Amino acid sequence: MGEKKVILVTGGSGLVGQGIRMAAEKNPVADEEFIYLTSRDADLTNREETKAAFEKHKPTHVIHLAAKVGGLYGNMRANLQFFRTNMQINDNVLSVAHEMGCKKVVSCLSTCIFPDKTTYPIDETMVHNGPPHDSNFGYSYAKRMIDVMNRGFNSDGSVCFTSVVPTNVFGPFDNFNLEEGHVMPGLIHKIYKCKRDNTPLTVWGTGSALRQFIYSVDLGKLFLWVLRNYNETAPIILSVSEEDEISIKRAAELVAQGYDFKGEFIYDTTRSDGQHKKTASNKKLLQLHPEFKFTPIDQAIRETCQWFEANYEIARK
Numbered sequence: 001m002g003e004k005k006v007i008l009v010t011g012g013s014g015l016v017g018q019g020i021r022m023a024a025e026k027n028p029v030a031d032e033e034f035i036y037l038t039s040r041d042a043d044l045t046n047r048e049e050t051k052a053a054f055e056k057h058k059p060t061h062v063i064h065l066a067a068k069v070g071g072l073y074g075n076m077r078a079n080l081q082f083f084r085t086n087m088q089i090n091d092n093v094l095s096v097a098h099e100m101g102c103k104k105v106v107s108c109l110s111t112c113i114f115p116d117k118t119t120y121p122i123d124e125t126m127v128h129n130g131p132p133h134d135s136n137f138g139y140s141y142a143k144r145m146i147d148v149m150n151r152g153f154n155s156d157g158s159v160c161f162t163s164v165v166p167t168n169v170f171g172p173f174d175n176f177n178l179e180e181g182h183v184m185p186g187l188i189h190k191i192y193k194c195k196r197d198n199t200p201l202t203v204w205g206t207g208s209a210l211r212q213f214i215y216s217v218d219l220g221k222l223f224l225w226v227l228r229n230y231n232e233t234a235p236i237i238l239s240v241s242e243e244d245e246i247s248i249k250r251a252a253e254l255v256a257q258g259y260d261f262k263g264e265f266i267y268d269t270t271r272s273d274g275q276h277k278k279t280a281s282n283k284k285l286l287q288l289h290p291e292f293k294f295t296p297i298d299q300a301i302r303e304t305c306q307w308f309e310a311n312y313e314i315a316r317k
């Protein structure tokens with residue numbers, strides 16, 4: 001048996017954190033103890049509270065997820081707050097983890113932080129090659145600074161601070177709030193109500209934007225693989241393949257299938273489409289982890305619709 005690992009998961013109560021918890025509970029490893037933090041345990045924008053949480057749990061490893069997170073419209077309304085809050089959280093967590101002697105920290109970027117004007121597919125070398133899409137510049141620059149700090153903390157070679165770059169994530173325990181959340185939970189929430197009330201579905205934007213979606217259950221497994229096997233400073237994209245990219249219209253059709261909803265789709269084109277596409281390559285992941293199998297998206301959406309329906313009262317909405 002190896003040396004005991006105490007793995008602190010910041011943002012452990014959220015969509016991605018719950019995906020990691022499900023993966024860790026399904027395949028437990030004897031020398032790994034997971035601790036899932038929520039903002040009630042510590043407000044990580046506050047350095048004293050951050051330090052107290054680390055002193056209490058004495059982690060050897062950190063999966064750093066905690067962040068101010070939102071969909072396109074939440075970001076468009078509050079870019080400065082997304083930048084400042086996430087800069088505070090990230091600087092506190094990474095600097096305290098380093099001070100406390102944590103051996104490895106896996107932080108979380110996002111495929112929406114890459115340059116808006118770019119060639120495709122996007123890969124891990126392109127993070128800083130130009131300004132991000134204007135709709136979420138605050139969140140994007142704060143995320144990019146994680147990569148800068150990782151290079152700084154790793155400079156003496158004694159620790160491994162790295163990051164992953166998930167594409168759009170969805171699954172159980174998501175934020176289903178229509179104005180602040182992401183598209184997939186928004187469609188799941190809306191179509192649940194359209195089916196219940198026999199009303200037409202309003203899709204925001206033209207429906208022509210393209211996205212790659214990863215199921216939180218799959219992402220949880222990939223986070224554990226990164227924790228145990230990936231030790232480069234450079235980030236690694238965690239996404240389905242380019243050919244799995246779908247339009248928002250197709251995503252809405254798949255959610256409608258998940259609920260057997262046959263009502264009308266209305267497109268509210270007064271709402272922004274945001275980035276048209278942010279097609280990312282998962283070539284590096286598949287070269288290092290070739291046996292990984294993603295859940296088919298129609299199955300993942302169906303399971304998430306079932307979770308939402310069964311947990312409607314407690315779901316964040």
Ligand code: NAP
Binds near residue numbers: 111175
């Ligand atoms: P989420 O469901 O909103 O969860 C956010 C987590 O961060 C929650 O546990 C929340 O705690 C915690 N948190 C927020 N502010 C905090 C603070 N001031 N102090 C301590 N904890 C705080 O978000 P998510 O989708 O799981 O995102 C997790 C990570 O994945 C983030 O870094 C995000 O940028 C990244 N990511 C997400 C997506 C996506 O599509 N969702 C895509 C790419 C990357 P409470 O529950 O107590 O509020």
Ligand code: GFB
Binds near residue numbers: 136178186211273
């Ligand atoms: O997930 P989402 O809000 O953010 O997706 P992004 C926005 C796309 O979905 C736009 C369309 O093309 C919208 O027009 N859409 C259609 C909807 N109906 C809806 C709906 O009901 N709700 C929402 N939210 N969108 C985010 C970044 O970009 O990606 C974040 O802003 C984060 O920072 C996230 O990184 C992963 O995919 O456009």
